[in-house]
Amino acid sequence: MTVGKYTLRRYLLFVVALFVNSFGIAFITKALLGTSPITSITYVLSMFTPYSMGVWTILLNLLFVLIELPLMTKKDLKADLRMYLSQIPISFCLGVFIDISMFVLSWLNPSVYGAKIACLLVGCVILALGIAMEVKANIAMLAGEFMVNTISRRFKKDFGYVKLGFDVTLLVIACALSLIFMSGIRGVREGTVVAALLVGPIVHFISPYYRIFDKWITDPAKDRKEGILSSGSGVIITIAREFGSGGHLLGEHLSKELDIPLYDREFISMAAQRSGIDEQYIVKNEQSIPSFWLKCITSRSEGHLLESSISAEDVLFVAESRIVQELASKGPCIIVGRCADFILRDYPKLLTVFCYSDLENAVARCVEDYGIEKERAEGEIRRVNRNRFHHYEYYTGEKWGDPHRYDLMLNMGKISLESASRLVADLYGKMLSGSSIES
Numbered sequence: 209m210t211v212g213k214y215t216l217r218r219y220l221l222f223v224v225a226l227f228v229n230s231f232g233i234a235f236i237t238k239a240l241l242g243t244s245p246i247t248s249i250t251y252v253l254s255m256f257t258p259y260s261m262g263v264w265t266i267l268l269n270l271l272f273v274l275i276e277l278p279l280m281t282k283k284d285l286k287a288d289l290r291m292y293l294s295q296i297p298i299s300f301c302l303g304v305f306i307d308i309s310m311f312v313l314s315w316l317n318p319s320v321y322g323a324k325i326a327c328l329l330v331g332c333v334i335l336a337l338g339i340a341m342e343v344k345a346n347i348a349m350l351a352g353e354f355m356v357n358t359i360s361r362r363f364k365k366d367f368g369y370v371k372l373g374f375d376v377t378l379l380v381i382a383c384a385l386s387l388i389f390m391s392g393i394r395g396v397r398e399g400t401v402v403a404a405l406l407v408g409p410i411v412h413f414i415s416p417y418y419r420i421f422d423k424w425i426t427d428p429a430k431d432r433k434e435g436i437l438s439s440g441s442g443v444i445i446t447i448a449r450e451f452g453s454g455g456h457l458l459g460e461h462l463s464k465e466l467d468i469p470l471y472d473r474e475f476i477s478m479a480a481q482r483s484g485i486d487e488q489y490i491v492k493n494e495q496s497i498p499s500f501w502l503k504c505i506t507s508r509s510e511g512h513l514l515e516s517s518i519s520a521e522d523v524l525f526v527a528e529s530r531i532v533q534e535l536a537s538k539g540p541c542i543i544v545g546r547c548a549d550f551i552l553r554d555y556p557k558l559l560t561v562f563c564y565s566d567l568e569n570a571v572a573r574c575v576e577d578y579g580i581e582k583e584r585a586e587g588e589i590r591r592v593n594r595n596r597f598h599h600y601e602y603y604t605g606e607k608w609g610d611p612h613r614y615d616l617m618l619n620m621g622k623i624s625l626e627s628a629s630r631l632v633a634d635l636y637g638k639m640l641s642g643s644s645i646e647s
Contacts, residue, residue: 214425214426214427215347217424217425218345218346218347218425219345219347219348221341221344221345221347221421221425222341222342222345222347222348223301224341225338225339225341225342225344225345226298226301226302226305226338226342227305227309227338228334228335228337228338228341229302229305229335229338229339229342230302230305230306230308230309230338231305231309231312231313231334231338232331232332232333232334232335232336232337232338233247233306233309233331233335234306234309234310234312234313234331235309235313235316235327235328235330235331235334235335236327236328236331236332236335236399236403237251237261237310237331238310238313238316238317238318238327238331239318239324239325239327239328239331239399240317240318240324240399241324241325241328241397241398241399241400241402242395242396242397242398242399242400242401242403243395243396243399243400243403244335244400244403244404244407245375245376245378245379245400245403245404246352246375246378247261247265247306248378248379248382248395248396248400249264249268249378249381249382249385250264250265250268251382251395252382252385252386252390252394252395252396253385255386255390255394255395256389256390260307260310261306261307261310262302262303262304262305262306262307262308262310263303263307264303265299265302265303265306266299266300266302266303266304269295269298269299269302269303269350269351269352270296270299270351272295272351272352272354272355273292273295273296273299273351275355276292276354276355276358279358279359279362280292280358280362284358284361291348291349291354292354294348294349295348295349295350295351295354298348298350298351299350299351302350324399328399328402328403329402329406331403332402332403332406332407332410333410335403335407336406336407336410336411336414337414339407339411340411340414340415340418341418343411343415343418344415344418344421344425345425352374353371355374356370356371356374359374375404379396379400382395382396383396412602412605415605416605416606442539442540442557442640443540443557443558443559443636443639443640444536444540444541444542444543444548444552444555444557444558444559445459445462445468445541445542445543445559445561445632445636446542446543446544446548446549446552446558446559446560446561447459447542447543447544447545447561447562447563448545448548448549448560448561448562448563448600448608448609448614449544449545449562449563449564450563450564450565450570450589450593450596450609451570451574451588451589451592451593451596452565452569452570452571452573452574452578452585452589453563453564453565453570453573453620453621454563454565454573454577454620454625455544455545455563455620456472456544457577457625458561458563458618458620458625458628458629458632459472459542459544461625461626461629462542462629462632462633462636463542465629465633466540466542466633466636468539468540468541468542469541469542470541470542470544471535471541471542471543471544472543472544472545475528475531475545475546478531479524479527479528479531525547525603528546529546529547529551531546532546532547532548532551532552533551533552536552536555545596547599547600547603547604549613549614550600550603550604550606557639557640559615559616559632559635559636559639560613560614560615560616561614561615561616561617561618561632562609562611562613562614562616562617562618563618563620563628564609564617564618564619564620564621565619565620565621566619566621566622567586567589568621569620569621570585570589570621571585571586571589574588574589596608597609615635616631616632616635618631618632
């Protein structure tokens, strides 16, 4: 099949996502507890004018398209011309789909508050399903999202916080219109807040399941041509580790024994050069995100147009991911942390290791090897591990430390560093000779 057919499939998936989005918006609106922030203005306008919510959606989105133009440089417009122009037909489709969905659900008029809440929650789930599908298609953007992206790029502000400010601005305008033309606030209620808080985290939760579309929308020939990993040679060892488990020490021991390079702390300077982010910032924020809940609410989802979001955490993750891929393409090596087991998951010869330890041994190692005060060690272990868990889950959609994700789980509190090293080296030797791990 040609690349054009895969692109066509992406557009088809995007159109389906638009309809699902519209159906979710209609469900939320029919709950009569307010609508989602992005549709708050169009809903309020439809309440005191002869035009429908769908018509106002088209008009508002076309207004966004016009406003974006003076905010974009000629270079930006040239680079994003297809994406920019695609907003116009997408706006018409979204408006039509919203009106169709509202008509289909014309029978839905919950009167009991509990039924309204149930309708609202169902709508949030449907809207999240649509957004996750839109993200998976990764072929276009809605006008509101493109507007946020344009503003964040123009003024060099974080995508997530600009989106939050954009949504709040829409709500304020909707409330003002309601007060002026209907003498009270209508169309913006507790359901608006619920939708704003719930949809993002639901998208984040369900997005990993949409990988079922990967083979259908991705051209394998293009992947082979563009993928760095397919050209790699030799076995790559990745070591994920709990804080205080001795994962870095294991990497050092293996590096000497196997005579292959180790990459861990080297990532800090490499990522700083690649991303332009200060090294001290990387040391402090490399394995954390400022607010897991807030990032779920304000971001679109994992991986989608990540480089368009200028969040420092996202830029850092992209930079380190590319470094991981480039190092793996050069030959055998050991990579500690950096979600490397996920980033290299399609690498032909990958040995994934997870190091963990009981709390007592972890505290002892923190005190002896890292110089942390014993009174602070336990709290620091819990804090760092919590950050690593959330960081991994946020950027990969997978569970950090899940034994099903690793070839070897090592309890470093029960076995010596030498024994652990021998176990990994033995598996490394089998993979190097072409034998399977099971043999």
